[in-house]
Amino acid sequence: MTNISDYTLDHLDVLESEAVHIFREVVGEFDRPVLLFSGGKDSVVMLHLAVKAFAPSPVPFPVLHVDTGHNFPEVITYRDETVDRLGVRLVVAHVQDWIDDGRLRERSDGTRNPLQTVPLLESIVSNKFDAVFGGGRRDEEKARAKERVFSLRDEFGQWDPRRQRPELWDVYNGRHRPGEHVRVFPLSNWTEVDVWRYIEREDIALPQLYFSHERDVFARDGMWLTAGDWGGPTGNEQVVRKTVRYRTVGDMSCTGAVESTATSVSDVIVEVAASRLTERGATRADDRMSEAAMEDRKREGYF
Amino acid sequence: MTHELLRFATAGSVDDGKSTLVGRLLHDTKSVLADQLAAIERVSNERGMDAADLALLTDGLRAEREQGITIDVAYRYFSTANRSFILADTPGHVQYTRNMVTGASTTELALILIDVRHGVVEQTRRHAAIAALLGVRHIAVAVNKMDLVNYSKADFDAVRTDFIEIARPLGIEDVTVIPVSALVGDNIVDRSAQMPWYEGQTLLEYLEAVPVGLDPRELPFRLPVQYVTRPRTATHPDFRGFAGRIASGVVRVGDEVVISPVGRTTTVTGIDVLGTPTDVAFSPQSVTVLLADEIDIVRGDVISAAESAPQVTREINATVCVLGETPISAGQRVLARFGPKTVRAIVGSVTDRLDLNSLAHLPHTGALELNDVGTITLRLADEVAVDDYDVLRTTGAFILVDDQDGSTLAGGMTRC
Numbered sequence: 001m002t003n004i005s006d007y008t009l010d011h012l013d014v015l016e017s018e019a020v021h022i023f024r025e026v027v028g029e030f031d032r033p034v035l036l037f038s039g040g041k042d043s044v045v046m047l048h049l050a051v052k053a054f055a056p057s058p059v060p061f062p063v064l065h066v067d068t069g070h071n072f073p074e075v076i077t078y079r080d081e082t083v084d085r086l087g088v089r090l091v092v093a094h095v096q097d098w099i100d101d102g103r104l105r106e107r108s109d110g111t112r113n114p115l116q117t118v119p120l121l122e123s124i125v126s127n128k129f130d131a132v133f134g135g136g137r138r139d140e141e142k143a144r145a146k147e148r149v150f151s152l153r154d155e156f157g158q159w160d161p162r163r164q165r166p167e168l169w170d171v172y173n174g175r176h177r178p179g180e181h182v183r184v185f186p187l188s189n190w191t192e193v194d195v196w197r198y199i200e201r202e203d204i205a206l207p208q209l210y211f212s213h214e215r216d217v218f219a220r221d222g223m224w225l226t227a228g229d230w231g232g233p234t235g236n237e238q239v240v241r242k243t244v245r246y247r248t249v250g251d252m253s254c255t256g257a258v259e260s261t262a263t264s265v266s267d268v269i270v271e272v273a274a275s276r277l278t279e280r281g282a283t284r285a286d287d288r289m290s291e292a293a294m295e296d297r298k299r300e301g302y303f
Numbered sequence: 304m305t306h307e308l309l310r311f312a313t314a315g316s317v318d319d320g321k322s323t324l325v326g327r328l329l330h331d332t333k334s335v336l337a338d339q340l341a342a343i344e345r346v347s348n349e350r351g352m353d354a355a356d357l358a359l360l361t362d363g364l365r366a367e368r369e370q371g372i373t374i375d376v377a378y379r380y381f382s383t384a385n386r387s388f389i390l391a392d393t394p395g396h397v398q399y400t401r402n403m404v405t406g407a408s409t410t411e412l413a414l415i416l417i418d419v420r421h422g423v424v425e426q427t428r429r430h431a432a433i434a435a436l437l438g439v440r441h442i443a444v445a446v447n448k449m450d451l452v453n454y455s456k457a458d459f460d461a462v463r464t465d466f467i468e469i470a471r472p473l474g475i476e477d478v479t480v481i482p483v484s485a486l487v488g489d490n491i492v493d494r495s496a497q498m499p500w501y502e503g504q505t506l507l508e509y510l511e512a513v514p515v516g517l518d519p520r521e522l523p524f525r526l527p528v529q530y531v532t533r534p535r536t537a538t539h540p541d542f543r544g545f546a547g548r549i550a551s552g553v554v555r556v557g558d559e560v561v562i563s564p565v566g567r568t569t570t571v572t573g574i575d576v577l578g579t580p581t582d583v584a585f586s587p588q589s590v591t592v593l594l595a596d597e598i599d600i601v602r603g604d605v606i607s608a609a610e611s612a613p614q615v616t617r618e619i620n621a622t623v624c625v626l627g628e629t630p631i632s633a634g635q636r637v638l639a640r641f642g643p644k645t646v647r648a649i650v651g652s653v654t655d656r657l658d659l660n661s662l663a664h665l666p667h668t669g670a671l672e673l674n675d676v677g678t679i680t681l682r683l684a685d686e687v688a689v690d691d692y693d694v695l696r697t698t699g700a701f702i703l704v705d706d707q708d709g710s711t712l713a714g715g716m717t718r719c
Binding site: 006007008009010011012013014015016017018020021024025027028052053054055056057058138139142145146152163164165166167168169170171173175176177188189191193194 | 305306307308375376377378379380382386387389401402404405408409515516518519520529530532533534536538539542546547548553575577578585587588589591602626638640641642643696697700701702704708709710711714
């Protein structure tokens with residue numbers, strides 16, 4: 001706990017203050033910021049911080065959700081209730097719209113996660129967003145460990161490591177050319193446990209699937225996936241009823257549940273602290289694919 | 304007890320065993336999870352090693368080097384029961400000045416590695432000099448590879464004496480030297496059974512005990528204004544708050560403050576810490592303050608303790624470190640960013656350059672190139688409120704930005 005009598009700050013207060021400083025810098029420097037809001041815990045924490053940063057004024061920017069059409073229905077409900085309660089404007093980019101008019105094609109494996117990029121970038125361009133808050137954390141994986149708080153993206157939304165700007169002190173450089181935008185990561189220095197401890201401390205409501213519940217699932221690639229119209233189970237995959245929860249929330253086709261009896265935030269903190277697997281390693285098929293791809297590339301160069 | 308956050312930077316080359324030490328620190332604090340460990344064990348086996356090569360935990364950087372792209376600062380996280388740590392892992396070889404300046408700028412402790420067999424080398428001196436330049440208050444020296452000199456106390460003492468000798472003239476206040484073997488794990492987290500002659504702290508014990516930050520009561524209050532909050536809602540029709548993060552010091556309701564650069568004084572009538580009204584706040588809290596008088600205050604202005612105001616000036620002397628490909632030279636037009644304040648600026652002159660071999664500032668009027676550290680004067684289009692960097696780090700720091708391509712040209716430290 002922060003101790004006023006000896007003028008020391010708890011680490012969560014330091015992280016909170018840093019994130020709020022980042023939000024205020026962006027609103028001071030950019031014309032049209034937007035916050036990526038999926039209803040996932042990191043985006044929920046971001047929005048909570050944005051509310052605190054500008055209180056008693058309302059949050060001075062809208063939120064954007066790229067809806068794959070394979071999102072968990074309870075997360076969509078949570079998303080809509082949250083933006084209503086806070087009076088925040090919600091912009092939704094439906095991947096289905098891009099599929100319907102032929103700009104995107106459905107993949108043979110049924111997953112729509114890779115299809116999110118085009119709707120995201122086109123929404124950024126059509127809404128003229130110049131700063132995009134994302135919930136990425138540097139502890140998530142090795143590539144993100146080198147990501148800046150302010151990360152410049154070119155007209156194609158691409159990240160060019162050679163153009164990364166050195167980031168000194170708390171002086172952020174958000175200069176960008178027309179057509180470019182800046183991704184901003186206020187939670188850069190938070191870990192998964194920090195996020196959960198903050199959710200507990202601030203008593204932040206989350207979608208129920210973060211907590212233990214019974215669900216029809218089937219095993220694929222060593223993960224428990226939710227059975228549904230999006231494309232599973234197939235072949236000889238067996239549906240079973242399990243007591244599970246989700247550690248991350250994404251597209252149903254690639255987000256796995258973990259077996260868990262954690263019904264409260266404090267249960268989750270105990271579970272996360274004791275976990276032997278990283279959050280993404282445990283539950284994200286998309287990252288497993290990219291991790292393997294990354295190692296392949298390394299091998300080609302190295303051996 | 305408060306669970307505090309300590310930010311520190313590592314400095315040292317791969318040859319010193321830095322990656323192994325960082326890997327060891329993460330591994331022995333149980334910050335490496337099973338899937339990460341399995342991945343590095345697999346790669347280690349493929350390379351014919353018996354045990355997991357902990358250096359691979361940081362091998363994102365190695366891949367970068369192979370691909371010929373910029374080597375960069377990587378941030379790593381671990382925690383113990385007492386503290387959370389943010390480690391700015393700065394690679395040693397290429398562009399180490401730029402990377403170490405970047406890494407050290409946000410930290411208050413530098414962990415410098417020395418290979419006991421090689422002792423204090425040129426690079427050690429540079430690392431110490433850069434840490435001192437950036438105002439890093441604590442330096443921990445890990446004298447590594449003690450296992451390769453049979454844990455010799457004499458060898459360790461020689462390195463220790465040499466380092467303290469170079470640190471003293473740099474004005475580094477607090478130096479702690481620890482004999483370690485990152486490979487074996489001696490004195491990193493667990494005490495070494497091989498070095499009974501060493502009675503000091505292990506590296507982790509030291510990291511857990513070193514004081515975090517300065518006591519805010521010892522420094523004057525500074526609040527760079529980021530944002531003016533005027534909700535104009537039914538519940539808050541007349542609210543006009545000045546939002547920012549306290550850069551230094553303490554503020555209390557009733558304090559007399561001065562607004563820079565306009566120089567007007569007023570009184571603090573309210574403090575709000577992210578929705579909670581309070582009577583007192585201190586650095587580094589993000590706050591919104593309310594003031595007694597209607598003064599025109601905009602983003603970039605600084606609210607300070609009235610009895611110790613910052614300098615208000617249109618000309619500054621500064622030490623800069625060049626971070627981009629574009630050199631810094633006299634007559635150049637740039638943008639200068641002091642926290643939330645951006646002003647147009649012209650480089651008046653270049654006066655000297657730090658010679659990283661002798662650590663002396665030698666007269667130099669030509670351009671400062673990438674990785675150079677030197678002294679310049681800057682003429683500013685508007686007045687800014689600044690402090691001497693060595694006294695107040697946050698309000699003494701700035702960056703120079705290329706007006707045309709937006710790139711960050713240099714980091715600067717004001718000398719008042």
